Amino acid sequence: MATNSTTKSQLAKRKNNNSVEKQNNPANTIQAYMKKMGPEFEKALPKHMDADRLGRIALTTIRQNPKLLECSIPSLMGAVMQSAQLGLEPGLIGHCYLVPFYNGKAKQMDVQFIIGYKGMIDLARRSGHIESIYAHTVHENDEFEYELGLHPKLVHKPATGERGDMEFVYAVAHFKDGGYQFEVFSTNDVEKVKQRSKAGNNGPWKTDYEEMAKKTVIRRMFKYLPISIEIQQQASQDDTVRKGITEEANSVHDQEYINMPTPEEPGEEQPKDNPEITTEQAAMDLK
Structure with missing residues (x-):
């Protein structure tokens, strides 16, 4: 008892x-x-x-x-x-x-x-010279046209309803002095960047692919933006x-x-206990 x-x-x-x-x-x-x-x-x-x-x-x-x-x-x-x-x-x-x-x-x-993606935009805006900056994905059912040269042009009309697979991603920055800059990547361009990334098979490349595609094209556009060396150095982090x-x-x-592998995949080992720390x-x- x-x-x-x-x-x-x-x-x-x-x-x-x-x-x-x-x-x-x-x-x-x-x-x-x-x-x-x-x-x-x-x-x-x-x-x-x-x-x-x-x-x-x-x-x-x-x-x-x-x-x-x-x-x-x-x-x-x-x-x-x-x-x-x-x-x-x-x-x-x-x-x-x-x-x-x-x-x-x-x-x-x-x-x-x-x-x-949003972090890159935040860093760019800190320059004080950018009126607006944004990025969008283009899908197979969208109407999309762009050209470079002496008179650059970009037209994007998203489809209503089912837009299909992503084909391009582009970023645009409007400057306070009235100028602008844009950059366009195909999905093939994005994939090449992804393959070079250490986190290409997990992390945000797996969970937030389109956001990472937008970030990639904005980062490439950084070299043409009126931003300080300090902000360029911050982006290099x-x-x-x-x-x-x-x-x-x-x-x-x-x-x-x-x-x-990412934590969502099956067969993951559970994290081991760490020793007590003060x-x-x-x-x-x-x-």
């Missing part, structure tokens, strides 16, 4: 086990790092953004993709720092993405920082990985890698 002391002992043991499981939860480990790095993110953020909001959005993005919980902590914090420095919010609205990939050179999972929050961003195209240890590990 169970005694009161036995019952209390069992309850206490269960409570301790739950406490250990909570402490060893990878998401809680990441949260500890994020909390400790809050002041550093605050210093990097532009005035229009808030460190608490960035932290909440980053944690939501990380929890939604279990593979991010398996990535090296320094590269994950480095990617969040990149979003802070550029003033772009990860995940939810398509400003930028945190994409896990296997770094064959380092033999570990790292995080690739990718600027999204695309497709990069950091080894820590104070490290320089390196292009993933310079890294050996192995692509990882906020003090988090600060020391990331220096």
Whole structure:
């Protein structure tokens, strides 16, 4: 017969086990790092953004993709720092993405920082010389015509109803002085860029293909836009990985890698528990 002391002992043991499981939860480990790095993110953020909001959005993005919980902590914090420095919010609205990939050179999972379609537009608008900038996809049933030369021309009339498969994507920028610039990519052009991407088989290229196509043509148009060297440098943070929050961003195209499947695919292993970490240890590990 169970005694009161036995019952209390069992309850206490269960409570301790739950406490250990909570402490060893990878998401809680990441949260500890994020909390400790809050002041550093605050210093990097532009005035229009808030460190608490960035932290909440980053944690939501990380929890939604279990593979991010398996990535090296320094590269994950480095990617969040990149979003802070550029003033772009990860995940939810398509400003930028945190994409896990296997770094064959380092033999570990790292995080690739990718600027999204809306992020590219946001960076371009910061120049102060652009009245409007946008991109659209063209489908097989649309009416579409463009020509280059002395008198460039672009006409796009989207079909009503079923538009068919995507055939082109284009971007247009109107300048405050009255000029304009446009760029057109075929789906073949987009595919060539995708094939060169380390995240071509997963991440936003798989979940948001048309958005990535728009981003690709806008990025190509950047070289013709009246924007500062600083903004050009910010745009060059695309497709990069950091080894820590104070490290320089390196292009993933310079890294050996192995692509990882996206979390939606079957047969995925669940992330392993990380050891318990204190906020003090988090600060020391990331220096």
